[in-house]
Amino acid sequence: xxxxxxxxxxxxxxxxxxxxxxxxxxxxxxxxxxxxxxxxxxxxxxxxxxxxxxxxxxxxxxxxxxxxxxxxxxxxxxxxxxxxxxxxxxxxxxxxxxxxxxxxxxxxxxxxxxxxxxxxxxxxxxxxxxxxxxxxxxxxxxxxxxxxxxxxxxxxxxxxxxxxxxxxxxxxxxxxxxxxxxxxxxxxxxxxxxxxxxxxxxxxxxxxxxxxxxxxxxxxxxxxxxxxxxxxxxxxxxxxxxxxxxxxxxxxxxxxxxxxxxxxxxxxxxxxxxxxxxxxxxxxxxxxxxxxxxxxxxxxxxxxxxxxxxxxxxxxxxxxxxxxxxxxxxxxxxxxxxxxxxxxxxxxxxxxxxxxxxxxxxxxxxxxxxxxxxxxxxxxxxxxxxxxxxxxxxxxxxxxxxxxxxxxxxxxxxxxxxxxxxxxxxxxxxxxxxxxxxxxxxxxxxxxxxxxxxx
Numbered sequence: 344x345x346x347x348x349x350x351x352x353x354x355x356x357x358x359x360x361x362x363x364x365x366x367x368x369x370x371x372x373x374x375x376x377x378x379x380x381x382x383x384x385x386x387x388x389x390x391x392x393x394x395x396x397x398x399x400x401x402x403x404x405x406x407x408x409x410x411x412x413x414x415x416x417x418x419x420x421x422x423x424x425x426x427x428x429x430x431x432x433x434x435x436x437x438x439x440x441x442x443x444x445x446x447x448x449x450x451x452x453x454x455x456x457x458x459x460x461x462x463x464x465x466x467x468x469x470x471x472x473x474x475x476x477x478x479x480x481x482x483x484x485x486x487x488x489x490x491x492x493x494x495x496x497x498x499x500x501x502x503x504x505x506x507x508x509x510x511x512x513x514x515x516x517x518x519x520x521x522x523x524x525x526x527x528x529x530x531x532x533x534x535x536x537x538x539x540x541x542x543x544x545x546x547x548x549x550x551x552x553x554x555x556x557x558x559x560x561x562x563x564x565x566x567x568x569x570x571x572x573x574x575x576x577x578x579x580x581x582x583x584x585x586x587x588x589x590x591x592x593x594x595x596x597x598x599x600x601x602x603x604x605x606x607x608x609x610x611x612x613x614x615x616x617x618x619x620x621x622x623x624x625x626x627x628x629x630x631x632x633x634x635x636x637x638x639x640x641x642x643x644x645x646x647x648x649x650x651x652x653x654x655x656x657x658x659x660x661x662x663x664x665x666x667x668x669x670x671x672x673x674x675x676x677x678x679x680x681x682x683x684x685x686x687x688x689x690x691x692x693x694x695x696x697x698x699x700x701x702x703x704x705x706x707x708x709x710x711x712x713x714x715x716x717x718x719x720x721x722x723x724x725x726x727x728x729x730x731x732x733x734x735x736x737x738x739x740x741x742x743x744x745x746x747x748x749x750x751x752x753x754x755x756x757x758x759x760x761x762x763x764x765x766x767x768x769x770x771x772x773x774x775x776x777x778x779x780x781x782x783x784x785x786x787x788x789x790x791x792x793x794x795x796x797x798x
Contacts, residue, residue: 345370346397349523352379357408357463358392364486365395365494372397372495373512375519382441382522389438393461395494396518398509400455402494403442405435408463415473415483418633418648419684428682429628431460432479437635442522449521454510457499459484535609535619537563548692552624562624563606566692569617595666601659603679603689622689627682631675634744644745646765652678652745654795655686656738660731661788663688667697669729673737674717675744695729716740716755720779732781735791739776739784746773769798 374397393404411423421427439458484490537553555561604623611617677690719736
């Protein structure tokens with residue numbers, strides 16, 4: 344018996360180096376190696392460079408083919424050429440959870456699923472300086488015997504020995520059969536010069552990653568909105584006009600570095616009930632993914648990074664509020680991090696915006712608002728009372744999560760701030776932002792920016 348390689352896509356040079364190394368070193372072991380496997384799940388499709396399935400479990404390997412020195416911090420990995428990305432273990436942990444969930448629901452709940460980052464180049468060609476305070480740093484490997492010992496031993500198992508049993512040949516075949524049929528080989532949809540690749544289903548829209556058909560390397564985030572059931576043609580016309588006003592008004596915030604840009608808003612050429620919003624594609628991670636990284640370890644995001652994120656959001660909100668736009672749905676999934684580290688506020692789907700033809704404001708169809716831990720108390724029942732202070736509360740709730748790392752279902756507890764590893768002035772500002780009474784919060788994002796400058 345030998346390890347079998349199943350190609351699900353075309354590996355790059357670095358991935359081929361790792362694949363050849365594993366196939367050679369594990370040639371006398373039974374198992375399967377899937378390369379460039381795309382795993383569909385409820386919120387889209389995620390690519391895995393390598394998935395190794397052997398008697399010890401399932402190994403998800405993220406390959407980085409970097410040359411030059413690498414400084415690997417808890418939040419950022421930076422190369423010698425100043426190119427940087429968020430710690431790849433951040434997104435990898437989320438991928439691992441999706442594979443683990445799939446196996447759990449198909450009878451393999453006690454199968455170990457472990458994620459590892461593998462550097463394709465040698466220590467000489469890509470020296471690594473890694474933050475020893477990162478509790479997941481032990482999951483970074485090279486093409487050395489340490490990697491082989493990891494995937495053939497028990498040390499890196501997700502479950503204790505008494506729970507995680509060895510997989511038999513039949514078990515391994517069944518896992519491959521579970522994963523492979525999920526490869527999405529359907530013909531992608533195309534519209535407005537973009538080929539669409541499914542990302543996620545939202546309450547009001549479906550989101551795609553659009554690849555431009557004529558400009559190499561250009562992508563967009565594209566949202567498809569289907570109008571709700573309408574009782575009359577007149578009602579439909581009013582709803583469509585109101586919806587279009589929202590989208591057009593959001594274009595007022597173009598060109599701010601901390602806001603995801605709106606490129607275009609277009610009706611579907613074949614349906615009067617469908618509309619498309621074309622947005623800037625931010626190549627990076629969201630704050631939700633950053634918070635998920637090491638979640639079980641309750642690791643707070645370093646204070647200097649907290650401060651940078653909050654300052655960027657404050658600038659974005661100040662710009663929006665100056666134009667009369669209230670976001671009303673700020674949450675970790677609406678905060679994007681570009682590869683260069685720029686923080687961007689996006690997802691204005693529930694925003695309240697000014698009516699260009701009057702002094703009143705209009706709200707997006709789809710009321711009531713989504714209510715979650717980031718929703719200000721005054722908005723729990725209706726979004727009509729949203730104001731500047733409501734957005735500032737949501738930003739404070741994000742800051743609370745970054746500093747204290749509460750459980751996902753845990754309500755905000757102001758008393759917990761007493762134990763936060765923050766300067767006294769930062770704690771006081773956070774208390775103000777999270778005050779249940781809007782009148783006790785800072786009056787504007789500009790005021791918050793002034794207070795942040797004193798930290």
